Amino acid sequence: MNQQQKALYSYIKASKYEPSSFIAAAIIDNAKVGNIIIAEKLYSQLIRVRDIDIDLLIHVRKLVDRSRQKYKVMNEYLHDSIPKISVIVPFYNRKDKILGCINSVLNQSFGDIEIIAVDDGSTDGGNEILLEITDPRLVIIRNEKASGNSGAPRNIALKIARGEYIAFVDSDDCVELNYFSELYQCIVKNNADIAFSKWFKKINYQNGRREESKIYYKYIDRVRYINYDSFFINSFVIWDKIYRRELFHNNLIYLSESKIGADTLMIAKTYYYAKNVCMCDNKSAYKYFAFSHNSVSQLHRKNTGNLIEEDRPYREVFLWIDKFNISKDY
Incomplete structure (x- = not known):
């Protein structure tokens, strides 16, 4: 049995029996031979298994990502499997x-x-x-x-x-x-690589009263230092x-x-x-509840x-x- 046949067999087995160990094995087999679309489809199934081992998930995710790079599988071919x-x-x-x-x-x-x-x-x-x-x-x-x-x-x-x-x-x-x-x-x-929100809503409660304010950022797209060019934004949150x-x-x-x-x-x-990086002129806001x-x-x-x-x-x-x-x- 060659590697492609093994990968196909493990995929059929995982589809039929569904234990997480079968699914993980099928992902590994298919990722190794470049069947990334099948591997991503199976990963979507594995990630929703209750009480899944986190280390197993991380290991499988890394393997699939490495295989995508090795086989140069573009995102447009994976649109049914990968969320934006x-x-x-x-x-x-x-x-x-x-x-x-x-x-x-x-x-x-x-x-x-x-x-x-x-x-x-x-x-x-x-x-x-x-x-x-x-x-x-x-x-x-x-x-x-x-x-x-x-x-x-x-x-x-x-x-x-x-x-x-x-x-x-x-x-x-x-x-x-x-x-x-x-x-x-x-x-x-x-x-x-990064899109910034221009502003957010800060919501606080003082003495039982809800207070809501709009916080706007200061953004400069290019700042020249002595040895370094960068942008500036006064945002330090995730x-x-x-x-x-x-x-x-x-x-x-x-x-x-x-x-x-x-x-x-x-x-x-x-x-x-x-x-x-870019600054988004967003109309909808992130609602931040301060000091929760x-x-x-x-x-x-x-x-x-x-x-x-x-x-x-x-x-x-x-x-x-x-x-x-x-x-x-x-």
Whole structure:
């Protein structure tokens, strides 16, 4: 039996019997011989298996991506298998918020998405609420033990995401109807690595009263320093933009697994390695609920003696700058 015959046989076996081990084996066999469309189709099936081993998912995803590069399979040939945008939503004990967040993404006017919701060891039953959703675009990953930071669950999702572009939504926030449609059109039109949202809505509660404000960014498309040309934007958060997935994978960019500021180094790296960025003149907004009760970062910030945790993300940035001889101007 040659490799192509073996791959076909394993695909038939996986389609017939469906245990995750058969599906994973079939993905590996087909990816090795360049049957990437079949491998992607099977991966779509594997990622929705309940209680799937996360390490297995990550291993299989890496193998398929490497095979796509080796056999130079273009995205247009995989349009039935690969979503345009992977939206990553980590959550921990968000039973009262998570459904509204996920529904705001599922109900977007732009429907070519997958949502990877990573339950980071919740104990309040939020995971069960999401399991009732039958939309096949929703993928639920569960960590049995909480990591205690917002970086670890996002990194899991980054490693298994399939979309051409990556977006992040926090579990206590939501997005308006055309938000991803506008950002997607902008990033494609400009062939950019990052598309920034021009503004967002900040929602706060003071003495039981809801306060809503519009926050606009300052953006300069070219700034000349002594030894470095760059853009400038006063945005240092993860969720107000979409990114080309290759930006993460080609430059080995992930989030820090720190209790506070897990996205600080990631933002610094994506801004540095992005070859082209664009500002979206968006009408729909990301709705940011400031200082949300029980968020991981806020819980740690409320505790005393966390100066080391506050400082850690910035130390990581300076270590990266020194290690890779990044221009001090940057």
